[in-house]
Amino acid sequence: KQEVTQIPAALSVPEGENLVLNCSFTDSAIYNLQWFRQDPGKGLTSLLLIQSSQREQTSGRLNASLDKSSGRSTLYIAASQPGDSATYLCAVGSGGGNKLTFGTGTQLKVEL
Amino acid sequence: SAVISQKPSRDICQRGTSLTIQCQVDSQVTMMFWYRQQPGQSLTLIATANQGSEATYESGFVIDKFPISRPNLTFSTLTVSNMSPEDSSIYLCSVTRGTGETDTQYFGPGTRLTVL
Numbered sequence: 047k048q049e050v051t052q053i054p055a056a057l058s059v060p061e062g063e064n065l066v067l068n069c070s071f072t073d074s075a076i077y078n079l080q081w082f083r084q085d086p087g088k089g090l091t092s093l094l095l096i097q098s099s100q101r102e103q104t105s106g107r108l109n110a111s112l113d114k115s116s117g118r119s120t121l122y123i124a125a126s127q128p129g130d131s132a133t134y135l136c137a138v139g140s141g142g143g144n145k146l147t148f149g150t151g152t153q154l155k156v157e158l
Numbered sequence: 159s160a161v162i163s164q165k166p167s168r169d170i171c172q173r174g175t176s177l178t179i180q181c182q183v184d185s186q187v188t189m190m191f192w193y194r195q196q197p198g199q200s201l202t203l204i205a206t207a208n209q210g211s212e213a214t215y216e217s218g219f220v221i222d223k224f225p226i227s228r229p230n231l232t233f234s235t236l237t238v239s240n241m242s243p244e245d246s247s248i249y250l251c252s253v254t255r256g257t258g259e260t261d262t263q264y265f266g267p268g269t270r271l272t273v274l
Contacts, residue, residue: 080263089162089250090201090265135200139261144189144254146263148200 048073050138050149058155059126067121067152069136074114078139080146081110081121083132090135094121126156160184160253162266170272171241178237179269181251186231191263192224195248204249207234241273 049072059065069079078097082090094103094110096119102111109122119136133153137146161184171177181190192204204224205213213226227235238245248268254261 078261082265087270089267090252092262092264095256095262137201137263144191144206144261144263145203146201148202150200 048076048138048140048147050136050147052134052136052149052152054152055150056153056155058157060157061126061128063126063156064122064124065126065154067123067134067136067154069119069121069149071117071119071138071147071149073138073140074117076114076138076140079110079112079119080137080139081108081119082135082137084135084151085132093134123154126154128156128158131155160187160255160264162251162253162264164249164251164266164269166269167267168270168272170274172274173242175241176237176239177241177271178235179249179251179271181234181236181266183232183253187253187255188231189254190228190234191252191254192226192234192236193250193252193265195250195268197246201250204236238271241271243273246271246273 053068080095081093096103096112107124112119133151135151136149163182165180190207193201195201203216204219205215207213207226207228209228225237250268252263252265256262
């Protein structure tokens with residue numbers, strides 16, 4: 047059974063800092079890995095998707111990496127802003143990618 | 159991308175009653191997914207709903223408790239039956255768009271359920 051863990055559970059940083067969120071998974075036979083953002087009272091917003099054959103994906107200030115052999119992914123956020131404050135979830139896709147196993151989430155707060 | 163709406167956005171219900179949550183997608187999809195997010199927890203997949211067939215439930219979830227309908231390719235409902243306070247959660251529906259490994263899941267805004 048796939049288990050996904052995220053560290054740290056919560057993080058508070060001053061505006062402008064670069065930061066890294068970590069995600070680890072127990073079964074390396076994944077289809078893909080997706081990073082989401084969840085804002086209070088709202089659904090999830092897809093940030094980045096990394097296919098199993100890829101090592102990283104970039105979108106704006108976000109960069110996600112994937113190391114299947116070690117069962118790890120990182121989400122790098124450059125020059126953090128207060129608007130980045132949210133809970134970040136990683137989810138590992140299996141069963142053709144349709145079945146997602148979610149991590150425990152990292153609650154990020156970026157302070158002025 | 160996909161535009162997904164859910165109704166209701168939130169509700170407060172009494173123990174022993176049932177609530178039906180609706181999910182509408184802006185275009186046709188083969189599979190729709192229902193997730194539960196209990197307070198302070200991450201998301202757990204309840205079931206996968208295919209049009210024209212019975213939903214497939216994950217371990218720990220049963221049809222009698224969470225009956226699902228999928229009458230067409232853009233709509234699904236999830237009913238939370240005989241509710242107890244332990245059912246207080248956010249319920250989210252999602253769909254997949256893409257091809258193969260690029261399949262991306264998109265989520266609705268969620269339904270926040272409180273059971274008293």
